[in-house]
Amino acid sequence: MLHLAATLAGARFAGGDAHAGQSRVLNVANAERSEQADHAALITLVETIEALSATRTIEEVAAVVRSAARRMSGADGVCFVLRDGDQCWYLDEDAIGPMWKGQRFPMTACISGWAMLHGQTVVIPDIYADARIPHDAYRPTFVKSLVMTPVRPRDPIAAIGAYWAVGQTPSPDTVIRLETMARATAAAIENARLYASLNEALERRTFLLRELDHRVKNTLASVQSIARQTLRAAASPADFADSFESRLMGLSRAHELLTRQAWGRTDLRDVLEAALQPFGGLADPRFTARGPAIALTAETAVVLHMTLHELMVNAAKHGALTSASGQVTVAWRIETVDGVASLALEWVERGGPPVFVPKRQGFGTKLLERGVARDLGGEARLTYQPKGLSYALRAPLSDRIAAEAAPRVPA
Amino acid sequence: MTTPQDAPQDAPKDAPRIMIVEDEALVALMVEDLLTDFGCRISGSFGAVDEALAYLSGAAVPPAALDGAVLDVNVGGTMVFPVAERLRAAGIPFVFATGYGALPRQGFEDIVVLNKPIDPILLEDAVRGFRRAA
Numbered sequence: 001m002l003h004l005a006a007t008l009a010g011a012r013f014a015g016g017d018a019h020a021g022q023s024r025v026l027n028v029a030n031a032e033r034s035e036q037a038d039h040a041a042l043i044t045l046v047e048t049i050e051a052l053s054a055t056r057t058i059e060e061v062a063a064v065v066r067s068a069a070r071r072m073s074g075a076d077g078v079c080f081v082l083r084d085g086d087q088c089w090y091l092d093e094d095a096i097g098p099m100w101k102g103q104r105f106p107m108t109a110c111i112s113g114w115a116m117l118h119g120q121t122v123v124i125p126d127i128y129a130d131a132r133i134p135h136d137a138y139r140p141t142f143v144k145s146l147v148m149t150p151v152r153p154r155d156p157i158a159a160i161g162a163y164w165a166v167g168q169t170p171s172p173d174t175v176i177r178l179e180t181m182a183r184a185t186a187a188a189i190e191n192a193r194l195y196a197s198l199n200e201a202l203e204r205r206t207f208l209l210r211e212l213d214h215r216v217k218n219t220l221a222s223v224q225s226i227a228r229q230t231l232r233a234a235a236s237p238a239d240f241a242d243s244f245e246s247r248l249m250g251l252s253r254a255h256e257l258l259t260r261q262a263w264g265r266t267d268l269r270d271v272l273e274a275a276l277q278p279f280g281g282l283a284d285p286r287f288t289a290r291g292p293a294i295a296l297t298a299e300t301a302v303v304l305h306m307t308l309h310e311l312m313v314n315a316a317k318h319g320a321l322t323s324a325s326g327q328v329t330v331a332w333r334i335e336t337v338d339g340v341a342s343l344a345l346e347w348v349e350r351g352g353p354p355v356f357v358p359k360r361q362g363f364g365t366k367l368l369e370r371g372v373a374r375d376l377g378g379e380a381r382l383t384y385q386p387k388g389l390s391y392a393l394r395a396p397l398s399d400r401i402a403a404e405a406a407p408r409v410p411a
Numbered sequence: 412m413t414t415p416q417d418a419p420q421d422a423p424k425d426a427p428r429i430m431i432v433e434d435e436a437l438v439a440l441m442v443e444d445l446l447t448d449f450g451c452r453i454s455g456s457f458g459a460v461d462e463a464l465a466y467l468s469g470a471a472v473p474p475a476a477l478d479g480a481v482l483d484v485n486v487g488g489t490m491v492f493p494v495a496e497r498l499r500a501a502g503i504p505f506v507f508a509t510g511y512g513a514l515p516r517q518g519f520e521d522i523v524v525l526n527k528p529i530d531p532i533l534l535e536d537a538v539r540g541f542r543r544a545a
Contacts, residue, residue, distance in 0.1 A: 210511075217510035218435065221527035225441035232444070303436065363440075371436040374458045400487075 044072050052188035056195050061188045062092035070094050072177045075162035081112040082158050088112045097142045109134055111148050116156035121149040121179055125169040149178045152186040229363035250309035253277055254302045265406040266301040268294035275308035291332030295406035307372045310364040311347050311391055319389050320352035327351045334403050341397045349388035357384045427478040427541050428454040432463045432494055434487040442481055449535050460489045467497045479541030480505035495519055506537045
């Protein structure tokens with residue numbers, strides 16, 4: 001466009017051949033001055049584009065735009081307006097007097113909104129003669145005339161406004177310069193946004209790595225505990241290997257379930273289903289399960305899974321699951337006692353061989369009585385009745401156990 | 412959630428009395444066993460910071476009914492530091508045990524940190540330190 005302006009000046013000079021010599025000299029001087037001005041504008045524009053390409057945040061973009069736009073337009077004030085949903089956010093300004101820095105207006109109630117909604121530059125020589133202008137917002141300011149140009153006209157993300165303290169029609173050159181600035185600004189804003197989202201992604205990655213490290217170490221600590229305590233109760237190396245591997249597989253199934261839920265909340269019934277998987281899950285007719293939807297945090301799901309795993313293994317070795325006619329009923333409900341709502345869960349075995357109180361407390365028993373209950377601030381009780389073992393767990397509802405459906409994560 | 416009555420307590424009368432704060436029961440059960448193996452008595456094992464604080468309001472009054480403590484740092488989302496401060500004020504030594512690599516613990520830079528999984532040798536060393544201090 002600067003080239004175009006220079007060509008127009010040249011044509012005017014060529015056409016002025018018929019005029020007097022003095023006028024010709026004047027024309028030459030004018031043309032030279034105009035060329036110098038174009039040259040200065042071009043350099044300013046290149047410098048601005050260079051400065052914009054080095055910006056990393058919207059605030060930096062705004063800082064470059066406000067001073068460059070003012071220099072290039074010769075305006076008394078410049079505003080940098082960002083689109084924020086259906087609002088215009090007057091992010092920054094550079095002017096002889098205060099305008100609207102930091103304020104937000106609805107897109108439909110200000111001229112920057114009009115320029116963005118229509119995707120076109122608007123030139124207003126006398127703001128008080130134009131109905132699109134919210135006059136009340138302008139009265140405290142110096143502004144009498146303005147140019148407002150949208151950034152990325154097809155899908156505007158911002159606008160640049162230039163304002164004058166006198167009523168006047170800004171020159172076409174001024175308008176073109178502002179529009180050129182707006183084009184350079186569009187790329188800078190998109191870069192700043194890309195940079196911000198990249199930074200966010202990097203921070204998220206660092207956070208996830210740290211979280212992964214934490215989870216791995218905690219899981220290893222659990223495995224360490226399982227190994228040591230299984231060893232304490234093991235009668236032989238083969239017995240240790242059997243029990244340890246069974247518990248390790250249980251832990252692995254619990255983690256599979258959690259990964260499926262993206263380590264979010266998991267439903268109690270899904271935890272039960274996963275724990276009983278070695279028996280084909282709840283589809284085995286010996287199992288009966290009933291209870292409302294209960295959402296558990298990942299950690300709680302793991303420890304409850306381990307509890308149910310121990311009960312299942314014990315039932316398979318000594319209890320109801322040793323016979324085809326055995327029955328295991330798992331029932332849970334919310335009970336409120338003295339204003340405290342708790343989860344009450346029961347595992348009841350029937351139809352197995354007669355039950356005897358074990359001579360010594362193994363790891364399984366310890367985990368059942370002190371594991372999940374300790375974690376949840378509740379209590380647990382194992383009862384050895386001849387007709388079958390039963391286990392009762394009571395734990396107050398908390399941020400770990402909620403009486404609500406866990407969100408289903410699609411497989 | 413104290414455990415002295417159901418944990419085997421065949422340790423000698425002058426055995427160091429240790430408190431455990433650990434939100435994961437599985438890890439707590441192991442630490443209890445390890446400490447018992449090292450000749451300590453478990454004076455209390457807690458899964459929450461407020462439970463530990465409630466216990467300390469009695470046990471930390473001189474003469475302290477406690478010779479040392481093993482503290483998880485992030486206890487179910489609550490930092491254990493109020494417990495650590497109470498212990499320090501009462502002159503009871505303690506160590507941290509954590510799965511986090513680095514944790515903000517201003518004021519406790521001098522306290523030994525055991526990483527999880529817990530190395531039993533380092534835990535035993537820490538407990539020996541308690542005994543000397545007691």
